[in-house]
Amino acid sequence: MTNNRTAIVTGAGSRRGIGQGIAHALAGQGWNIAVLDLDEASAKDTANAVVEAHGVAAVSAGCDVTDKAAVDAAVSVVESELPEIGALVNNAGITSPVPFLEVSDEEWDRVFEVNVRGSYLMTKRVVGGMAERGFGRVVNLSSVSAERGGGVFGGVAYSAAKAGLLGFSRALARELGPSGVTVNSVAPGLIDTDITAGKLDPERKAAMIADIPTRRAGRVSDVADVVAFLCRPESGYLTGVTYDINGGSHIH
Numbered sequence: 563m564t565n566n567r568t569a570i571v572t573g574a575g576s577r578r579g580i581g582q583g584i585a586h587a588l589a590g591q592g593w594n595i596a597v598l599d600l601d602e603a604s605a606k607d608t609a610n611a612v613v614e615a616h617g618v619a620a621v622s623a624g625c626d627v628t629d630k631a632a633v634d635a636a637v638s639v640v641e642s643e644l645p646e647i648g649a650l651v652n653n654a655g656i657t658s659p660v661p662f663l664e665v666s667d668e669e670w671d672r673v674f675e676v677n678v679r680g681s682y683l684m685t686k687r688v689v690g691g692m693a694e695r696g697f698g699r700v701v702n703l704s705s706v707s708a709e710r711g712g713g714v715f716g717g718v719a720y721s722a723a724k725a726g727l728l729g730f731s732r733a734l735a736r737e738l739g740p741s742g743v744t745v746n747s748v749a750p751g752l753i754d755t756d757i758t759a760g761k762l763d764p765e766r767k768a769a770m771i772a773d774i775p776t777r778r779a780g781r782v783s784d785v786a787d788v789v790a791f792l793c794r795p796e797s798g799y800l801t802g803v804t805y806d807i808n809g810g811s812h813i814h
């Protein structure tokens with residue numbers, strides 16, 4: 563059963579990625595789904611899968627979240643084809659493990675563009691309407707890297723960009739609180755996705771898991787379920803918070 567609102571999930575094309583898991587978890591709660599991804603074909607695959615699995619409505623669009631005109635065009639399509647936008651999940655992100663002294667200015671900028679500017683542009687485009695309607699849920703994908711200071715997948719650029727998102731979320735939560743729009747972050751630790759499967763040496767992974775109190779890597783559903791919880795209408799008193807989803811690998 564649909565809930566007559568639409569959730570936009572960016573970067574939800576990736577086949578085993580966190581974004582597609584979030585799209586499914588939200589659709590399972592009745593949200594109609596808009597999938598925006600740099601990769602148009604994979605965005606379409608996720609949208610089709612969501613419709614098939616949950617019977618909600620879904621649209622997809624190829625969209626580079628760092629491109630203001632592309633963001634505007636994609637959100638306009640969502641607005642014209644689906645019910646009102648009630649949730650935005652800024653999941654599109656890229657990492658950069660390059661050591662600080664070796665990172666190029668271009669790579670530094672790109673990491674900030676996708677992770678921070680992309681979330682800024684998407685959020686700016688949709689929160690005005692949410693505030694006018696008196697309801698909205700924004701969830702930003704940060705990372706344990708922001709809190710621990712880098713790590714396996716995140717060098718300085720990634721850690722700094724994901725920490726920037728935390729400040730963005732907190733300040734925006736304060737500003738939008740009176741309008742009924744909540745803004746929260748999730749900070750996943752090691753999650754099994756295509757990124758981690760492809761880049762991580764098995765021995766290194768085993769050593770990392772031995773250091774995680776719950777002794778396993780996270781699943782996409784571990785993150786998706788928290789995001790879906792934060793998007794519920796009943797979660798309106800939760801805002802400006804960062805939810806650590808890391809099996810206890812960073813307890814503070």
Ligand code: NAD
Nearest residue numbers: 573576579580599600626627653654655703705750753755
């Ligand atoms: P992923 O690479 O599997 O998926 C990322 C998706 O974002 C891809 O589909 C890609 O096409 C899309 N994307 C990249 N740049 C884009 C752009 N400019 N515009 C639109 N789409 C773009 O990654 P994932 O592991 O599913 O990670 C999802 C989010 O969670 C990211 O923000 C990542 O930084 C964060 N995260 C992941 C982990 C992990 O262990 N996998 C841990 C902490 C945080």
